[in-house]
Amino acid sequence: MVKRQFDYEDKYENIQDKIKELVELSGSLDFDLSGEIKVLESKLQAIRDQKYQNLTPWEKILLARNPERPTTIQYLDNICDEWIELHGDRLYGDDHAVVGGIGAFNGMPVTVIGHQRGKDTNENIKRNFGMPHPEGYRKVHRLLVQAEKFGRPILTFIDTQGAYPGAGAEERGQPVAIAQDLMLLSGLSVPIISTVIGEGGSGGALALGVCDRLIMLSNSVFSVASAETCASILAKDANQAEGMAGALRLTAFDLKDLDIVDEIVPEPIGGAHTDPQETIARVKEAIARNLYEVMEKGGNLPEQRYQRLRSIGRYNIK
């Protein structure tokens, strides 16, 4: 059975509790163990730091999926001076798995768009687990056109397992809705900064990821398809997902090596959810720096974006 939970934290808390018990015991027994307890505590901290610097790809996937991780709306509430959510695709409906609107970023108007998953069951039902339907991608399209009209830079936040694999999504043209976002983004004249804050899966994630700078949190992942999907298709066994996670090279560090990611923002030890304020502050700093660099450099952004995409791929030439 593949483990579905990131169980390291449970063990850590367990040992922490034992140390607490030891402190209480030593007090009641008139033994002075404070020196030993200090050693234990620092040893535990060192092991924990070590652990988080050496997470396996699969452990990163589990961290990236942690429901406590900050979501797009949390980022927007904290990185924008103010922002207003805009709804609907003007064609069919409003997809709650994608949020978007206009914000003020350090005093500058920007268009903001991101996948939105829930933190509990009720919210996840409303948000469809952050997996958009075509109306979500068409809302994105509408907001992108609006950003171009008003010359607003675009900030996107990627956090989805993928586009929703359901019958309604297919009836309403999921593939074309995604393709049209990819094409539109590539030709916009305004700067686009994308940040992967959790799990990025497949074309449904990429539809928000054609950009001038791609930022990833250090425990986030971005993959051609989920490790489970790849395992069930290639190995005919979803239980081999853990091994597949390594083969797919989906961590932020792998993707930096492949020249797909521009910057990795380090998360606090324990992951983004252990200190959301600090994580969001670091992301804001990275977005600001990248955005101002792109704006200062100026030039023909669609051309630069095209050359950037054009260079991605590995092959032999005879």
Added chain:
Amino acid sequence: MLKRSFGKTKYIPVPQDALPYRPAKPGQAVCPQCTSGISEEEMQENFKVCPFCRHHFPMNAHERLSWIAEAGSFEEWDTGLSSYNPLEFPGYDEKLADAREKTGLQEAIITGVARVQGYQVVLGIMDSRFLMGSMGSVVGEKISRAIEKAMELGCPFITFAVAGGARMQEGMLSLMQMAKTSAALERFHKRGLLYISVMTHPTVGGVPASFAGLGDIIIGEPGALIGFTGPRVIEQTLGQRLPERFQRAEFQLEHGMLDLVVDRAELPAVIGQILRLHLGGNHG
């Protein structure tokens, strides 16, 4: 004239009435749809379409090329581009070697320039025998180069897609080909050039969600499975069976994703008509 204006437009050309069922003789191909027997000559004459029920058999890239392009007019490009195993993905080298040996192709697509119905066009023809026609670095690169060359030549671009999805063994390098090919088409469309996308069986995953979904005109082959997520995965998600013709070309036409569904016997003429209406010529 008046009658023509009010007349009902037939949007699925049906070239001929299908013949009645005929049981298979030994040595004949058996149609998977109607189980009729089809001789080798009938297969050739009908461009690999069952003459009894119009079931469309798969066509490989070179069969399709000789069917759609004027004989001897094709000049192939970028034959020297080939895949390797950039992620050192287990088993990928063997799969590539196997596909090359079985198909004689370097990759899942051939690109180049040809004459089609009297017009110069740039062609991209995919082949499902090569790792399910999946899009990896080379497929993405060949398509992008073909689009750029079509812009240089100022001529239309036509693709025949067949794809099981992104080439998983190349990980994110494959996924990014969706963005690359879409970006190339963004420039192509801004130049005012014509792109006709033909989706054949099956066209699913990243290919219809990128270049193949961005045609000015999108045509499906009869019966082709076209969509983002394949039916098996949807069934797993929903926990229930889908209707039999779900995501088939006729279904997608009805749901507004395709401009036309055209029988293989009629497609060259329909492409000729579309080219004529864009590029001019004798409108008869």
